[in-house]
Amino acid sequence: MLDSSSSPSNNEAASLNQPTQEDLVVEGFSPLIKKYVPSMISEFAEFLAQRAQVKVSQESPWVLSINLQDNLLHRLHSQLLPLLNNQINTLSLSLITSDLWKDLGKNIQLILQTQSQLKHTIDQIKPIITAVCRGTNSPESRMNDHHLQGLKHCRIDRLKQRFNEGIMDPISQISLQGQNLFKQIQLTPKDLNLKFGECVDYKEHLTVQVHRASEQIESTIQLIKGSELDLVQESWESDLGQIDMFISEIICAINLPTHLPKEGDHQTPSRLVHAPTIELARLSIPMVKLSKLFFAKLLKCGMNQRRFRSYSEMCLDQIGTVTQSIRFVAQELDTLISRLFCADLGHTDTATARRELIECTNSLKSRVESALLLVLLYYLPLVPDTEGFPVQSYYQNWFITWNTQFNLSIREFQVAVESFDNTTF
Structure with missing residues (x-):
């Protein structure tokens, strides 16, 4: 050799x-x-x-x-x-x-x-x-x-x-x-x-x-x-990208199509056809954007850019709740969009469409608020204040304002759902 x-x-x-x-x-x-x-x-x-x-x-x-x-x-x-x-x-x-x-x-x-x-x-x-x-x-x-x-x-x-x-x-x-x-x-x-x-x-x-x-x-x-919050957010970037895709999908869906779908056309529609569902889709945009904003605020470009103690007092289950919350939110938003298209195509009756859309937004609200509560209780107290600027107070006020706007967007959507009727399609 x-x-x-x-x-x-x-x-x-x-x-x-x-x-x-x-x-x-x-x-x-x-x-x-x-x-x-x-x-x-x-x-x-x-x-x-x-x-x-x-x-x-x-x-x-x-x-x-x-x-x-x-x-x-x-x-x-x-x-x-x-x-x-x-x-x-x-x-x-x-x-x-x-x-x-x-x-x-x-x-x-x-x-x-x-x-x-x-x-x-x-x-x-x-x-x-x-x-x-x-x-x-x-x-x-x-x-x-x-x-x-x-x-x-x-x-x-x-x-x-x-x-x-x-x-x-x-x-x-x-x-x-x-x-x-x-x-x-x-x-x-x-x-x-x-x-x-x-x-x-x-x-x-x-x-x-x-x-x-x-x-x-x-x-x-x-x-x-890395800190505990770094571990929590390890896969958040990809999930935020998915939420961005949902926002684009909804915006595309409310643009009026140039023609109605033909009978027997089994392709997945990209646009909504009827005015009531188009209005619901329009009203869903604020809560989708606010959902994304909550998680984006916690990333390194927001609260996590400030170095604080590397661990909280949370246990495994609680950490898992915060970690998985963005993925569950993305799943709920995906379901919401599917429900809107089903209602628009008349695949569900009015009562079923209302119930499913209300359930979906309630679940979305629950997922986000569970994560918010744990962030306020365990992570916010770890954020160090800087001289001349009360950082914790800033974030506390920001989350209060955000939560008010988020709940308002959910409520406006659900009020519109309660009067939704697809029997005339």
């Missing part, structure tokens, strides 16, 4: 029936591949381990260990994860670069060294993940974690999942690709080795997996460093 000038030890190894450098590289990738265990398997193993443990009181030990676990997380995001990212990039560059074929012996030594370093770093990270996440799966602890500060389940659950699926999976894929590459080198005549430098398939796959791993490592660092 290698000529004598590039790696003389390989000929000696072959004559003595000892592993060559390529053999060592192939073997070195095996433990890295095996370090990834799919979540379903690891969670089942964890469940069995917990069942075998003797139940002990966790109250005092858990409280005392919070500072230690914070220190472990600090080491994780400030040292080990950045180190892991550097090692992944070093390994991938060693495998991707065309220089690999110019001085294969030298690069093999770098790969072997990086394999060892990568394994050592992972072996340091895994016990930290285990220690931080230990004892967090009982129903009682999950529903009563308000005292755990930055170690609540909303963070710990994501940390476990992100490390295993987001980081270890691509590391396993990179290692598998590297192992397969060196297996091919072992089977390829030495005069064809250089042609591997022109192969793009494995390069593209490696590049994708390295990018995925680096992205997930950075995401995990932010997960550890």
Whole structure:
């Protein structure tokens, strides 16, 4: 595989029936591949381990260990994860670069060294993940974690999942690709080795997996460093984009069509036809826009741009209510638009149309107000005032004004619904 000038030890190894450098590289990738265990398997193993443990009181030990676990997380995001990212990039560059074929012996030594370093770093990270996440799966602890500060389940659950699926999976894929590459080198005549430098398939796959791993490592660092409100809002941007789409859809729907739909036309309509439903759609725009405004005010461009304490006194259920509220609101708005089109097409009678539209807006109101209450009780008190400007008072007044306008928009829509009649369509 290698000529004598590039790696003389390989000929000696072959004559003595000892592993060559390529053999060592192939073997070195095996433990890295095996370090990834799919979540379903690891969670089942964890469940069995917990069942075998003797139940002990966790109250005092858990409280005392919070500072230690914070220190472990600090080491994780400030040292080990950045180190892991550097090692992944070093390994991938060693495998991707065309220089690999110019001085294969030298690069093999770098790969072997990086394999060892990568394994050592992972072996340091895994016990930290285990220690931080230990004892967090009982129903009682999950529903009563308000005292755990930055170690609540909303963070710990994501940390476990992100490390295993987001980081270890691509590391396993990179290692598998590297192992397969060196297996091919072992089977390829030495005069064809250089042609591997022109192969793009494995390069593209490696590049994708390295990018995925680096992205997930950075995401995990932010997960550890970020505030509780950052975690709550992790997926809000995409949901806000969906609400924007609903606003555009409603505006499009109230523009009068150039022709009425033909009988038997089963295509989904993009515009409303009848004046009563067009009026309802017009009246829905303020409450849809106000729904979006509430969540936008909480994002980094609003209240969350001010750095405050990284955790509240909320428990897992309450955090989940705020986290999921925007998604449920988006679902209610989607349902509302569907109900308007059904009423416009006469697919529902007047009584049913009224009831469904009222139920939909009541549910929308409930979702938003549940989140608002928790924000006012738990997050607003964490916002620091600045000298000469009472920030908390500003946001409190803003939310009061917003809530008044939101309730007014709901009421105006529901009053119009109560007089809605589609029997004349």
